Amino acid sequence: QVQLQESGPGLVKPSETLSLTCTVSGGSISTYYWSWIRQPPGKGLEWIGYIYYSGSPTYIPSLKSRVTISVDTSRNHLSLRLTSVTAADTAVYYCARPMASGDYTAWSQWGQGILVTVSS
Amino acid sequence: EIVLTQSPATLSLSPGERATLSCRASQSVSTYLAWYQQKPGQAPRLLIYDASNRATGIPARFSGSGSGTDFALTISSLEPEDFAVYYCQQRSNWPWTFGQGTEVEVK
Numbered sequence: 096q097v098q099l100q101e102s103g104p105g106l107v108k109p110s111e112t113l114s115l116t117c118t119v120s121g122g123s124i125s126t127y128y129w130s131w132i133r134q135p136p137g138k139g140l141e142w143i144g145y146i147y148y149s150g151s152p153t154y155i156p157s158l159k160s161r162v163t164i165s166v167d168t169s170r171n172h173l174s175l176r177l178t179s180v181t182a183a184d185t186a187v188y189y190c191a192r193p194m195a196s197g198d199y200t201a202w203s204q205w206g207q208g209i210l211v212t213v214s215s
Numbered sequence: 216e217i218v219l220t221q222s223p224a225t226l227s228l229s230p231g232e233r234a235t236l237s238c239r240a241s242q243s244v245s246t247y248l249a250w251y252q253q254k255p256g257q258a259p260r261l262l263i264y265d266a267s268n269r270a271t272g273i274p275a276r277f278s279g280s281g282s283g284t285d286f287a288l289t290i291s292s293l294e295p296e297d298f299a300v301y302y303c304q305q306r307s308n309w310p311w312t313f314g315q316g317t318e319v320e321v322k
Binding site: 139140141142153155156189194199200201202203205206207208 | 249251257258259260261264265268270271302304306309310311312313314315316
């Protein structure tokens with residue numbers, strides 16, 4: 096059973112860069128699509144972007160100028176980088192994978208999430 | 216961007232009762248709609264994908280229906296562990312979007 100685990104700093108200063116890693120265990124990162132989704136405290140969910148393990152990422156327009164999603168197949172992990180953060184970027188960040196390889200229909204595998212707070 | 220509107224915001228029911236949650240899209244999403252359950256402090260859990268397909272391991276009391284702009288999630292008989300927040304999500308057009316959620320609470 097594949098497991099996803101987000102890691103990274105829990106506190107980031109305004110204007111700095113948020114960097115997170117999603118480590119994949121119990122399965123290969125290859126042949127799958129991967130996503131980052133976030134949820135501000137007490138609010139709803141927002142899909143940040145997705146990437147096929149060997150392809151180019153797709154980002155939501157509102158974050159496109161600040162976000163980078165990448166896959167490292169040698170380390171079997173997914174990364175998220177968000178520059179020039181503000182308090183509005185405070186959220187729980189999740190990585191996720193669909194049920195089937197080569198498909199982005201059913202996003203059934205999620206990490207536990209990591210809370211990142213933007214504050215000085 | 217497609218806006219998903221869920222109703223009601225809160226549903227107050229007792230265990231054993233039937234729950235019907237609604238999700239309306241601002242434009243057609245065909246059947247590219249999923250439903251998730253989220254409990255406090257936990258990641259969302261996929262229940263239904265492509266409007267009516269139950270994800271692996273999801274009990275048969277959960278069912279999804281609809282197409283185009285109007286969708287429903289039905290829980291036939293609420294179990295204690297079903298009290299949670301439910302989100303719909305569309306993947307018809309990028310950016311994929313979620314509804315604002317419906318909380319199913321104990322009456």
